[in-house]
Every structure is written in structure tokens, then in C-alpha cells.
Amino acid sequence: MKTQVVIVGAGPSGLLLGHLLRAAGVDCVVVERQAPDYVLGRIRAGVLETVTTDLMTRLGLDARLKAEGLVEEGFNLATADHLIRIDIKALTGKHVTVYGQTEVTRDLMDAAAERGLRVIYEAKDLALHDIDGDAPFVTYTRDGAQHRIDTQFIAGCDGFHGPSRKAIPAGAVREFEREYPFGWLGILADVPPCHPELIYANTDKGFALASMRSLTRSRYYVQVPLTDRVENWSEERLWDELAERFDPLSDHKVTRGPALEMSIAPLRSYVFETMRHGRLFLAGDSAHIVPPTGAKGLNLAASDVAYLSDALIAWFARGDETGLTGYQARALARIWKAERFSWYLTKLMHRFPEDGAFEHRMQTAELDYVATSRAMQTAIAENYVGLPL
Structure with missing residues (x-):
């Protein structure tokens, strides 16, 4: 098989890139190692910046x-007994949209066939070849047979554990990482949210988050040590913990219900600065990970895709290499600002095991300043709704 662009990974970034390229008449194929049900089964965040919703609107x-x-x-930042509301509409004129990443993926997946976007699922042993040359190709096995796709460019949208980033030679790699000494224990349940807007809480027991996927589905998190295990937590114990933290803060007390999902997610800040090597371009989680505190993961992937799709379309339409040459620098400028904001909120709202009374006082002083400073609230709001492309 031959195509102009092979997209590795059928998550939201890969599918979004595929739809944007097909809409511009660029031939492309999306190749995914997993089955569709597995892709849709990934539970992820759902706070969308306008950069993401605008791309969905552009595609219809x-x-x-x-x-x-x-x-x-x-949205709200909170201490144990006080809410600090960040009025992002008044401060920036913008808003965010709560809509699950799974639903974005479903919308893109459902539209693929009618839009002429070919997606190959269950492509095992997926490997990238000759990315340094003018004729890269991808190989995989499916139904016991070996397959090859020849292409002009490869877009690696296959996440942190995919093969795309690993295909870049070690000598060309520039990467930066910060692992945090805690994780988030999360529960998803079909219960109404305790508050109409998200609450990020800094409590004596550590961080907690009250969020929602809809008016009838809620997502809660509490900070736990990395050594903790989901098996150590019963649903009742977690609901008790959430009620203790959010009942004094929220409009409605925490409503309990059976868990649809419980898991512990570690937190990491990671940037792989080599976002282009030869004919391979990285986008989304294959190039960067942010702590979920800032709600930036999917939105950063969307901005990568916006830059990369424009660059590829310009190259195929006019032979213009400007966008391809500048893709890495342009994407990284926005990535590092989002990394900074996510790091800032993580540091502000969590209890780090190495911190003592002084660091806790610094958090309190910072939150007091945020509560009384419109300038500080504006800076937070501007970053939360998403910086311009």
C-alpha cells in the first residue's frame, strides 16, 4: 500500500490529524495497534479549550x-474551607467545555468511514523504517500476514508507550522529565456533580479534585502515595474521604454511587523536544506528558495537530516547507508554557512529602494572593482557557 502520510495511533490526536488531512485532500492512513473497543475504553480527562472545540467545528x-x-x-481553587472562584469568562472573554476525551474519540471514529479516512486497527508488531530517508515506510502484522505501507511522511500520534518516539536514534534525542512522588486515585460514577464547576482543593490530607463529565456523571480524585494500591481502597472508604473534603465546599453534598471505574494514575511532566526527525513528526503524548492538574493533555495534542496539519497541507498543496521546518519550534513554545502552568498548579495544590511547615505556609500565602489579586487570577485564567496558537 502507498499513501502520502501514515499516522501511527488512532487516539484523538491521530484521528483528528487524519480528518484534517483528508478534508484538505491529503491521502493518509491511520494505523493502530489496539482494537477500537480498547481505544474507546481509555478513561481520560474532558476539559476542552477552544483550540480543540474549534478544530471539531472546522471539521463539522x-x-x-x-x-x-x-x-x-x-473553576475553583480551594483551601480546606474556602473557595476561590476563577471567573475565566469575565477575565478572558473565553470559556472551556466539559466533554470527555472518550466522546471526542468516538465522534472522530464514527465519522471516519463516511469521510474516507481509512483506519487499520489491531496492527501488531508495528515498526517504522527509513525515517531519515525520502521513502519511509511502516510495517505491521494483521490476521497472521505481514503488511507494508510506503509513504512520504509519518506522524507519530501513538502515545507515550508507542513505537514512534523509540524510532528516533538516541543521538538525536532531547528529553526532560519530572516524576512526582504521588498519584491520583480516581473514581468515575453516574452521580450528579457536587458543584456546578470544577474544584481543585488543597487540604491537610493533600490534593483533591471534584469534576464532572456531564450533569449525571462525576469524576473525583484524591492524592495518594505512589506506593498505594487501588485494592487498599473500598468504594465506601473513598466516598467517605471525598465527602469529608468537598461537603464543606460544594453547593451540593457528594452523591455516592457504584464506581464505573477506579484507578490510580501517576503524575509526570515530560517533554521530548525532538518532535521532528527526518520524515517523522511527533504529536500529542508521544512527545509530551503533563500532570492532569492543568487539564492540558488533549488540548496540547490538538494544538500540535493544528500546527502539523497546516504544515503538511501547505507542503502537499504548494511545496511550501516553511511549516514543516518550523513545526518543532512552534509546537514546543506552546508545550513548555503549558508544562509550566501544569507544574505551577501541581506544586500549589498538592502536598509533597519532602515539604514542611514553611512550604505549606508558602502555598497558603500564594492562595491568599490569588484570592485578592485580579492580575493573578487573570494570569491563571489565561493559561487555563489555553494560550493562543
Whole structure:
């Protein structure tokens, strides 16, 4: 098989890139190692910046997003007994939309066939070849047979554990990483949220988050040590912990219900600065990971895709290499700012095991300053809604 662009990975970034390229007449194929049900089974965040919703609108795939997404004009930072509302609408004129990443993926997946976007699932032993040359190709096995796709460019949208980043020679690699000494224990349940807007809470027991996927589905998290295990937590114990932290803060007390999912996610800040090597371009989680504190993961992937799709379209339409040459620098400028914001909120709202009374006082002083400073609230709001492309 031959195509102009092979996209490795059928998560939201790979599918979004594929749709944007097909809409511009660029021939492409998406290749995914897992089955569709596995891809849709990944539970991820769902706070969308306008950069993400604008791309869905540009593609005409925003009908369900507009019907079911929750427009949020603010969010809250909290101490144990006090809410600090960040009015992002008043401060920036913008908003965010609560709409699950799984739903974005579903919308893109469902539209693939009718839009002429070919997606090959269950492509095992996927490997990238000759990315330094003018004729790269991808190989995989499916149904016991070996397959090869020849292409002009490869887009690695296959996440942190995919083969794309690993195909770049060690001598060309520039990467930066910060692992945090805690994780988030999360529960997803079909219960109404305790508050109409998200609450990021800094408590004596550590960080906690009250969020929602819809008016009838809630997502909660509490900070736990990396040594903790889900098996150590019963649903009742976690609901008790959440009620203790959020009942004094929220409009409605925490409503309990059976867990649809419980898991512990470690937190990491990671940037792989070699986002282009030869004919291979990286986008999304294959190039960067942010702590979920800032709600930037999917949105950073969307901005990568916006830059990369424009660059590839310009190259195929006019032979213009400017976008391809500048892709890495352009993407990294936004990535590092999002990394900074996510790191800032993580440091502000969590209890680090090495911190003592002085560091806790610094957090309190910072939150007091945020509560009384419109300039500080504006800076937080501007980063939360997403910096310009």
C-alpha cells in the first residue's frame, strides 16, 4: 500500500490529524495497534479549550459536542474551607467545555468511514523504517500476514508507550522529565456533580479534585502515595474521604454511587523536544506528558495537530516547507508554557512529602494572593482557557 502520510495511533490526536488531512485532500492512513473497543475504553480527562472545540467545528464534527458539552465559565481553587472562584469568562472573554476525551474519540471514529479516512486497527508488531530517508515506510502484522505501507511522511500520534518516539536514534534525542512522588486515585460514577464547576482543593490530607463529565456523571480524585494500591481502597472508604473534603465546599453534598471505574494514575511532566526527525513528526503524548492538574493533555495534542496539519497541507498543496521546518519550534513554545502552568498548579495544590511547615505556609500565602489579586487570577485564567496558537 502507498499513501502520502501514515499516522501511527488512532487516539484523538491521530484521528483528528487524519480528518484534517483528508478534508484538505491529503491521502493518509491511520494505523493502530489496539482494537477500537480498547481505544474507546481509555478513561481520560474532558476539559476542552477552544483550540480543540474549534478544530471539531472546522471539521463539522461538533454536533454532539454542542448538544452534550457543558460550557464552563469558571473553576475553583480551594483551601480546606474556602473557595476561590476563577471567573475565566469575565477575565478572558473565553470559556472551556466539559466533554470527555472518550466522546471526542468516538465522534472522530464514527465519522471516519463516511469521510474516507481509512483506519487499520489491531496492527501488531508495528515498526517504522527509513525515517531519515525520502521513502519511509511502516510495517505491521494483521490476521497472521505481514503488511507494508510506503509513504512520504509519518506522524507519530501513538502515545507515550508507542513505537514512534523509540524510532528516533538516541543521538538525536532531547528529553526532560519530572516524576512526582504521588498519584491520583480516581473514581468515575453516574452521580450528579457536587458543584456546578470544577474544584481543585488543597487540604491537610493533600490534593483533591471534584469534576464532572456531564450533569449525571462525576469524576473525583484524591492524592495518594505512589506506593498505594487501588485494592487498599473500598468504594465506601473513598466516598467517605471525598465527602469529608468537598461537603464543606460544594453547593451540593457528594452523591455516592457504584464506581464505573477506579484507578490510580501517576503524575509526570515530560517533554521530548525532538518532535521532528527526518520524515517523522511527533504529536500529542508521544512527545509530551503533563500532570492532569492543568487539564492540558488533549488540548496540547490538538494544538500540535493544528500546527502539523497546516504544515503538511501547505507542503502537499504548494511545496511550501516553511511549516514543516518550523513545526518543532512552534509546537514546543506552546508545550513548555503549558508544562509550566501544569507544574505551577501541581506544586500549589498538592502536598509533597519532602515539604514542611514553611512550604505549606508558602502555598497558603500564594492562595491568599490569588484570592485578592485580579492580575493573578487573570494570569491563571489565561493559561487555563489555553494560550493562543
